[in-house]
Amino acid sequence: MSTFSAPKGTYDLIPPESAKYLAVREAIAAPLRNSGYGYIETPGFENVELFARGVGESTDIVTKEMYAFETKGGDRLALRPEGTASVLRAALEANLHKAGNLPVKLWYSGSYYRYERPQKGRYRHFSQVGAEAIGAEDPALDAELIILADQAYRSLGLRQFRILLNSLGDRECRPVYRAALQEFLRGLDLDEDTRRRIEINPLRVLDDKRESVQKQLAGVPLLRDYLCDACKAYHEEVRELISAAGVAYEDDPKLVRGLDYYTRTTFEFVHDGLGSQSAVGGGGRYDGLSEMIGGPALPSVGWALGVDRTVLALEAEGIALDLPAPTSVFAVPLGDEARRVLFGKVTELRKVGVAADFSYGAKGLKAAMKAANRSGARYALVLGERDLAEGVVQLKDMASGEQQPVSVNEIVAELEARLG
Numbered sequence: 001m002s003t004f005s006a007p008k009g010t011y012d013l014i015p016p017e018s019a020k021y022l023a024v025r026e027a028i029a030a031p032l033r034n035s036g037y038g039y040i041e042t043p044g045f046e047n048v049e050l051f052a053r054g055v056g057e058s059t060d061i062v063t064k065e066m067y068a069f070e071t072k073g074g075d076r077l078a079l080r081p082e083g084t085a086s087v088l089r090a091a092l093e094a095n096l097h098k099a100g101n102l103p104v105k106l107w108y109s110g111s112y113y114r115y116e117r118p119q120k121g122r123y124r125h126f127s128q129v130g131a132e133a134i135g136a137e138d139p140a141l142d143a144e145l146i147i148l149a150d151q152a153y154r155s156l157g158l159r160q161f162r163i164l165l166n167s168l169g170d171r172e173c174r175p176v177y178r179a180a181l182q183e184f185l186r187g188l189d190l191d192e193d194t195r196r197r198i199e200i201n202p203l204r205v206l207d208d209k210r211e212s213v214q215k216q217l218a219g220v221p222l223l224r225d226y227l228c229d230a231c232k233a234y235h236e237e238v239r240e241l242i243s244a245a246g247v248a249y250e251d252d253p254k255l256v257r258g259l260d261y262y263t264r265t266t267f268e269f270v271h272d273g274l275g276s277q278s279a280v281g282g283g284g285r286y287d288g289l290s291e292m293i294g295g296p297a298l299p300s301v302g303w304a305l306g307v308d309r310t311v312l313a314l315e316a317e318g319i320a321l322d323l324p325a326p327t328s329v330f331a332v333p334l335g336d337e338a339r340r341v342l343f344g345k346v347t348e349l350r351k352v353g354v355a356a357d358f359s360y361g362a363k364g365l366k367a368a369m370k371a372a373n374r375s376g377a378r379y380a381l382v383l384g385e386r387d388l389a390e391g392v393v394q395l396k397d398m399a400s401g402e403q404q405p406v407s408v409n410e411i412v413a414e415l416e417a418r419l420g
Helices: 017-033 048-054 060-065 084-093 139-155 174-185 192-200 211-217 229-244 307-316 336-351 365-375 385-390 408-419
Strands: 045-047 068-070 076-079 104-113 125-134 161-167 263-271 279-285 300-306 329-333 356-358 379-383 392-397 403-407
Touching: 017 104, 017 125, 017 139, 017 307, 045 048, 045 084, 048 076, 048 084, 084 104, 084 125, 084 300, 125 139, 125 307, 139 161, 139 229, 139 263, 139 279, 139 300, 161 229, 174 192, 229 263, 263 300, 263 307, 279 307, 300 307, 329 336, 329 365, 336 356, 336 379, 336 385, 336 408, 365 379, 379 385, 379 408, 385 392, 392 408, 403 408
Parallel strands: 329 356, 329 379
Antiparallel strands: 045 076, 068 076, 104 125, 125 300, 161 263, 263 279, 279 300, 379 392, 392 403
């Protein structure tokens, strides 16, 4: 046993389980790459103020969950708790919005960090794939992103998820609603922290998961009843575009999401097979975030989908992904000269795109063939002294057990043809 173990609330991705996570990331990213989204990667830590301004100083993420620290040079940094603020900061810094082709469409994949009470589906280190469309106010963009996420989940075989949809209004209609909501909330029996939240961002109280709070929210004013005409029309077009694409959704008037920067469209993907941590992804429009972090007005929309929770959703539905074997050919040399020749053939196979592995460590035939079986390879190449003298290598089909000699000089072409 090692002296050390993974920190509390984290996990290691280890083969073969890690292949499932890679497949999920690829499935989520594929529709984005096919829709004009370019890949972006940002640092794992940023200035604390980026998240305090963008995510919101009243959010649990900033007040309770963020890993913040001071460097030796006195800089206040934080491990990134979410992706949108970092991506927008990077786009602004690189002046991508000035290239003349808006929206700037970006996708990303990476690890994020929040200090939370660990439980199944909620970790202190977690993985997400996200997408952002920056610099355009268009219901079609909101609809596009929801449709692409739906497409990604369905490509994995998921069926038992639901899309919750709402509108949070804008600068014109939300202040009126905010005042009505605050008046209602001030009359409830709430703790001091929640009462402070009423004055800073009352919408966040609607997102409180505690049963003692939710029970008191019966009859709470709903934002949909306060939307201005422009927000109503915008939201209706989003709904129509999603429906026309054959994507089912549910209107959820209490859906607010957990971050301060959302405006208008907000949505969440939930899977009822995951218990309390049912959200597998979500996002929305954040038209004022660029200005919050010192940039120009850039209306934008985006989402982030949790890789960890998507894997749990697959398990909840009993879906086994059809993952290719990591190795197609496994080479078993018997003797020093055979070792040199077969290693060269393995290198050639890899150059032409065939996944090939080698029996390292001078194993005997029995141990080497066990290793070939464990590798999941479709074929094994066995080369001994007699085969060398005859200029052939034994090609064994690991499924049928059939074995035949093939010329050493022709084995690469033969395997290319068999494996397509």
